[in-house]
Amino acid sequence: MQSEVTRETFWTVGPVGKAVFYFLSALAVVYFVYGTYARFARYAEGADEPFDRLDDLPGRVVAAAGTVASNRGQFDRDLYAGVMHSFVVWGFLTLLVGTTILGVDIDLWRPAVGESFFVGEFYLSYSFVMDAMGLLFVVGVGMALYRRYAEREGRLWGRHTSFEDDAFVWTLFLLGAGGYLLEAVRIVGSAGMASYERVSFVGFFLAGLLSEAGLGPAAAETLYHWGWWSHALLALGFVAFLPAGKPFHMISSFANVVTRDEKAGVRLPGVPADAAPDEIGYTSLDDVSWRHLLDQDACTKCGRCSSVCPAKASGRPLDPRDVILDLKNYRQDRDAGRTEEVDIVADGGDSVVAAETMESCMSCMACMDACPVDIEHVTEFTHMNRRLTETGQMDEGVQEAMMNAFQNGNTFGEPARTRPEWTDDLEFEVPDAREEAVEYLWYVGEYPSYDERNRRVARSLATLFERAGVSYGILYEEERHDGNDVRRVGEEGLFEMLVEENAEAFADCEFEAVVTTDPHSMNTFRNEYPEISEFDAPVHHYTEVVEDLVRRGRLGLDGTELDYTATYHDPCHLGRMNEVYEAPRELVRATGVRLAEMPRNRADSFCCGGGGGGLWMEFDDDPKPSEERLREALEDTDAGGDVEKFVVACPMCATMYEDGRKTGDYEAEIEIVDVAELLCEALDAKGDTEAESGSDSASSAAAD
Incomplete structure (x- = not known):
C-alpha cells in the first residue's frame, strides 16, 4: 500500500517528450551557467578593491546566508515588504529544493537502487511541505503585484522601470499559481481524487472545484499534457535567461552581501600614492572596481535608497537608484558596442552622471542603510567627486x-x-x-x-x-x-x-x-x-x-x-x-x-x-x-x-x-x-533652585 501512495512524475509526457524535456533542460542549464560565468568574468575585469573583500570567506558566506534567510534588510522601514519578500524567498527556495529532491530520485536514486523513495510517508510529507511553502510563495508574489499595480507604490516606479520588471514578477506568479493549477488537474485525472492527496491541501481544494465544475479524468489528462509543457517551458526559459536580466539579482545580491565592507562610507578608500592625475576618480569603465560593477547588477530597482534620500526629497537632481542604474546601463551598452565612450561624470556635456547630481549628495549614508543588498552608493559617489575635483569641476563655494x-x-x-x-x-x-x-x-x-x-x-x-x-x-x-x-x-x-x-x-x-x-x-x-x-x-x-x-x-x-x-x-x-x-x-x-x-x-x-x-x-x-x-x-x-x-x-x-x-x-x-x-x-536651573532654597532658609532663620 505504501508504494501506491505516490504520483507519476512524467504523467502524459511519454518517452519522446521526456527526452525532449531533458534536452531542453540541459540547454537551459548551459545557458544559465554560461550567462552566470560571463557576468562574473566581467566583474573580474574591474579595477582592484583597496580593501580585502574575501577575507574569512566561510564566515562571510554564513553571515550573508543569515541576512538573506532573515530578510533583515527588507523588514527595515517596511514591514509589508519584509513579509512579502520573506514569503517569496522562503517559498522559492523550498520549491527549488523540492524540485532538486525529485530530480535526485528520478535521475540518481532509482537507476542506482532500482526503486523510488518518493513514496509513502516521505511522499506525503513532501507534498504537504511543498504545498504549504508554495502557498507562501504565491501569496508573496501576489503581495508584490498588489503593491506594484494596485497601490502603485511610488518608489517602485521611475525612469528605469521597464518591461523586465513586469516580466519578472508575472513569471514568478505564473510559475507559482500555474503549479497549483497543474497539480489540481493531475489529482482529478491521474489520482482520481485519492484521499491521500488531501495533504496537498491547496491542489486538492482546487481539484475539488474543477471536479464540481465538470472536469472529468479524460479532459484532465488532455489539459494536463498541454499545461505541463507550458509550465515546463516557462520554468526552463526562466532558468536560461535568469543571468540576462533582473532575476540575476538572486545571485548577485547574495554575492554583494558576502563581499560587503562593514565600514563602507564610514571609511573611504584612499588614492594610491603613485596615482597619476588622470587615474584619480572614475573616468572610464576601466576605473570602476569589480565590487562596484557587482553593485550595479545587485540593484533590484526597489527604490528604498531613493525614498530615504534627503537630496531627492528636497528636489535636488540626485536619485541614488538612478545613478547606479545609469552606470549599469552605460556599462551594458558600452560592452555591447551600442554607445560611444563618454566621461563617467562631468560638469556639462556628455557624461553618464552630471556634476550637479554628485554635488547634491550629503554623504549621509541613508541610501546605504536602507539598501537591503548592501550597495555602496557613497563610496562610488566619492570616486566621482574626486574626478570632478581633479579636473577643476568643483562647485565655487x-x-x-x-x-x-x-x-x-x-x-x-x-x-x-x-x-x-x-x-x-x-x-x-x-x-x-x-x-x-x-x-x-x-x-x-x-x-x-x-x-x-x-x-x-x-x-x-x-x-x-x-x-x-x-x-x-x-x-x-x-x-x-x-x-x-x-x-x-x-x-x-x-x-x-x-x-x-x-x-x-x-x-x-x-x-x-x-x-x-x-x-x-x-x-x-x-x-x-x-x-x-x-x-x-x-x-x-x-x-x-x-x-x-x-x-x-x-x-x-x-x-x-x-x-x-x-x-x-x-x-x-x-x-x-x-x-x-x-x-x-x-x-x-x-x-x-x-x-x-x-x-x-x-x-x-x-x-x-x-x-x-x-x-x-x-x-x-x-x-x-x-x-x-x-x-x-x-x-x-x-x-x-x-x-x-x-x-x-x-x-x-x-x-x-x-x-x-x-x-x-x-x-x-x-x-x-x-x-x-x-x-x-x-x-x-539647579543653581537657581538651590539659591532660592538657601535664601528661604536664611529668611526663616532670621524670623526665628
Missing part, C-alpha cells in the same frame, strides 16, 4: 572652502591664531594640551571655534568639563580642520595633508583619549586617520564622555531641573555611521526634559543637509532638509506642538537648523539647542 582649509587650516578663511578666541568669554582658563598631560585631548572643531552660534556650544562643553573636574586640554591654534567632509567632496590630497598636520599635533601631546565636539571629527579620527597615519588613540564624541560623568554623579543632576518637552535629532555621523544613539538621549532625560521621539530616529534619521559639503554650497531646495525635519518635529511627533526645543549634538546640525528655523518660519515655534547647552541650562 566648495573651491573657496578648500582653498581656505589649505591656506589657513579652516574653511572660514580665518587666521589660525584666532581659533581659540571663543575661550575669551569664559571665567576660567581652558588648559593647553600642548603644555600638560591630560586625560582627554579635546578637539574643539572649526564651527565651535569660529562660528558665533556654535561658540556657545564650545563654552557650554568647557563649563561642563570644569564643573565635573575633568582632566582635559585643547590644541589652541595648532588645531586644523578634521578633513571628514573635505574627503567626501573629493579633495583627497588636502585630506591627507590635514591628517598629517593633525596627527603631528596629536603626537606632540600626552593624553589618553580624544574627545570631539563634532561627530564628523569623531568619525574621521576613529575610522579613517588610522588608515593613513600612526594615530590610533581612542576617540569619543563628547556626549559619550559627559553621559559617563552624569551617570557617576559628577555633575550633580537629579533629573528634575527642567520641565518641558523636547525632541532629539540623531546626527548622521554620530548615529547611523557610528551607532551612538543612547548617550545623547540619556543626557536629555537627565535634565528632566520629556523626550518626544520623531518618527524618523536613530538609524532612520533624516539628514540636516550639511554633510558632504552641503554647508559650503547653495541649493534651491524645496523644502530644505532642515525645514522638513523641523516640520516633522512639530507635526509628526506624539507630543506635536508641545515640543519646545529641538536638541542636536552636532555643530553642523545646529547651523543648518538655525537656518531652517528662519527660512521655514519656525522661529516662534521651536528653539534649537545643543545637548551641552541643555545640560548647562539644567545646571543653572
Whole structure:
C-alpha cells in the first residue's frame, strides 16, 4: 500500500517528450551557467578593491546566508515588504529544493537502487511541505503585484522601470499559481481524487472545484499534457535567461552581501600614492572596481535608497537608484558596442552622471542603510567627486572652502591664531594640551571655534568639563580642520595633508583619549586617520564622555531641573555611521526634559543637509532638509506642538537648523539647542533652585 501512495512524475509526457524535456533542460542549464560565468568574468575585469573583500570567506558566506534567510534588510522601514519578500524567498527556495529532491530520485536514486523513495510517508510529507511553502510563495508574489499595480507604490516606479520588471514578477506568479493549477488537474485525472492527496491541501481544494465544475479524468489528462509543457517551458526559459536580466539579482545580491565592507562610507578608500592625475576618480569603465560593477547588477530597482534620500526629497537632481542604474546601463551598452565612450561624470556635456547630481549628495549614508543588498552608493559617489575635483569641476563655494582649509587650516578663511578666541568669554582658563598631560585631548572643531552660534556650544562643553573636574586640554591654534567632509567632496590630497598636520599635533601631546565636539571629527579620527597615519588613540564624541560623568554623579543632576518637552535629532555621523544613539538621549532625560521621539530616529534619521559639503554650497531646495525635519518635529511627533526645543549634538546640525528655523518660519515655534547647552541650562536651573532654597532658609532663620 505504501508504494501506491505516490504520483507519476512524467504523467502524459511519454518517452519522446521526456527526452525532449531533458534536452531542453540541459540547454537551459548551459545557458544559465554560461550567462552566470560571463557576468562574473566581467566583474573580474574591474579595477582592484583597496580593501580585502574575501577575507574569512566561510564566515562571510554564513553571515550573508543569515541576512538573506532573515530578510533583515527588507523588514527595515517596511514591514509589508519584509513579509512579502520573506514569503517569496522562503517559498522559492523550498520549491527549488523540492524540485532538486525529485530530480535526485528520478535521475540518481532509482537507476542506482532500482526503486523510488518518493513514496509513502516521505511522499506525503513532501507534498504537504511543498504545498504549504508554495502557498507562501504565491501569496508573496501576489503581495508584490498588489503593491506594484494596485497601490502603485511610488518608489517602485521611475525612469528605469521597464518591461523586465513586469516580466519578472508575472513569471514568478505564473510559475507559482500555474503549479497549483497543474497539480489540481493531475489529482482529478491521474489520482482520481485519492484521499491521500488531501495533504496537498491547496491542489486538492482546487481539484475539488474543477471536479464540481465538470472536469472529468479524460479532459484532465488532455489539459494536463498541454499545461505541463507550458509550465515546463516557462520554468526552463526562466532558468536560461535568469543571468540576462533582473532575476540575476538572486545571485548577485547574495554575492554583494558576502563581499560587503562593514565600514563602507564610514571609511573611504584612499588614492594610491603613485596615482597619476588622470587615474584619480572614475573616468572610464576601466576605473570602476569589480565590487562596484557587482553593485550595479545587485540593484533590484526597489527604490528604498531613493525614498530615504534627503537630496531627492528636497528636489535636488540626485536619485541614488538612478545613478547606479545609469552606470549599469552605460556599462551594458558600452560592452555591447551600442554607445560611444563618454566621461563617467562631468560638469556639462556628455557624461553618464552630471556634476550637479554628485554635488547634491550629503554623504549621509541613508541610501546605504536602507539598501537591503548592501550597495555602496557613497563610496562610488566619492570616486566621482574626486574626478570632478581633479579636473577643476568643483562647485565655487566648495573651491573657496578648500582653498581656505589649505591656506589657513579652516574653511572660514580665518587666521589660525584666532581659533581659540571663543575661550575669551569664559571665567576660567581652558588648559593647553600642548603644555600638560591630560586625560582627554579635546578637539574643539572649526564651527565651535569660529562660528558665533556654535561658540556657545564650545563654552557650554568647557563649563561642563570644569564643573565635573575633568582632566582635559585643547590644541589652541595648532588645531586644523578634521578633513571628514573635505574627503567626501573629493579633495583627497588636502585630506591627507590635514591628517598629517593633525596627527603631528596629536603626537606632540600626552593624553589618553580624544574627545570631539563634532561627530564628523569623531568619525574621521576613529575610522579613517588610522588608515593613513600612526594615530590610533581612542576617540569619543563628547556626549559619550559627559553621559559617563552624569551617570557617576559628577555633575550633580537629579533629573528634575527642567520641565518641558523636547525632541532629539540623531546626527548622521554620530548615529547611523557610528551607532551612538543612547548617550545623547540619556543626557536629555537627565535634565528632566520629556523626550518626544520623531518618527524618523536613530538609524532612520533624516539628514540636516550639511554633510558632504552641503554647508559650503547653495541649493534651491524645496523644502530644505532642515525645514522638513523641523516640520516633522512639530507635526509628526506624539507630543506635536508641545515640543519646545529641538536638541542636536552636532555643530553642523545646529547651523543648518538655525537656518531652517528662519527660512521655514519656525522661529516662534521651536528653539534649537545643543545637548551641552541643555545640560548647562539644567545646571543653572539647579543653581537657581538651590539659591532660592538657601535664601528661604536664611529668611526663616532670621524670623526665628
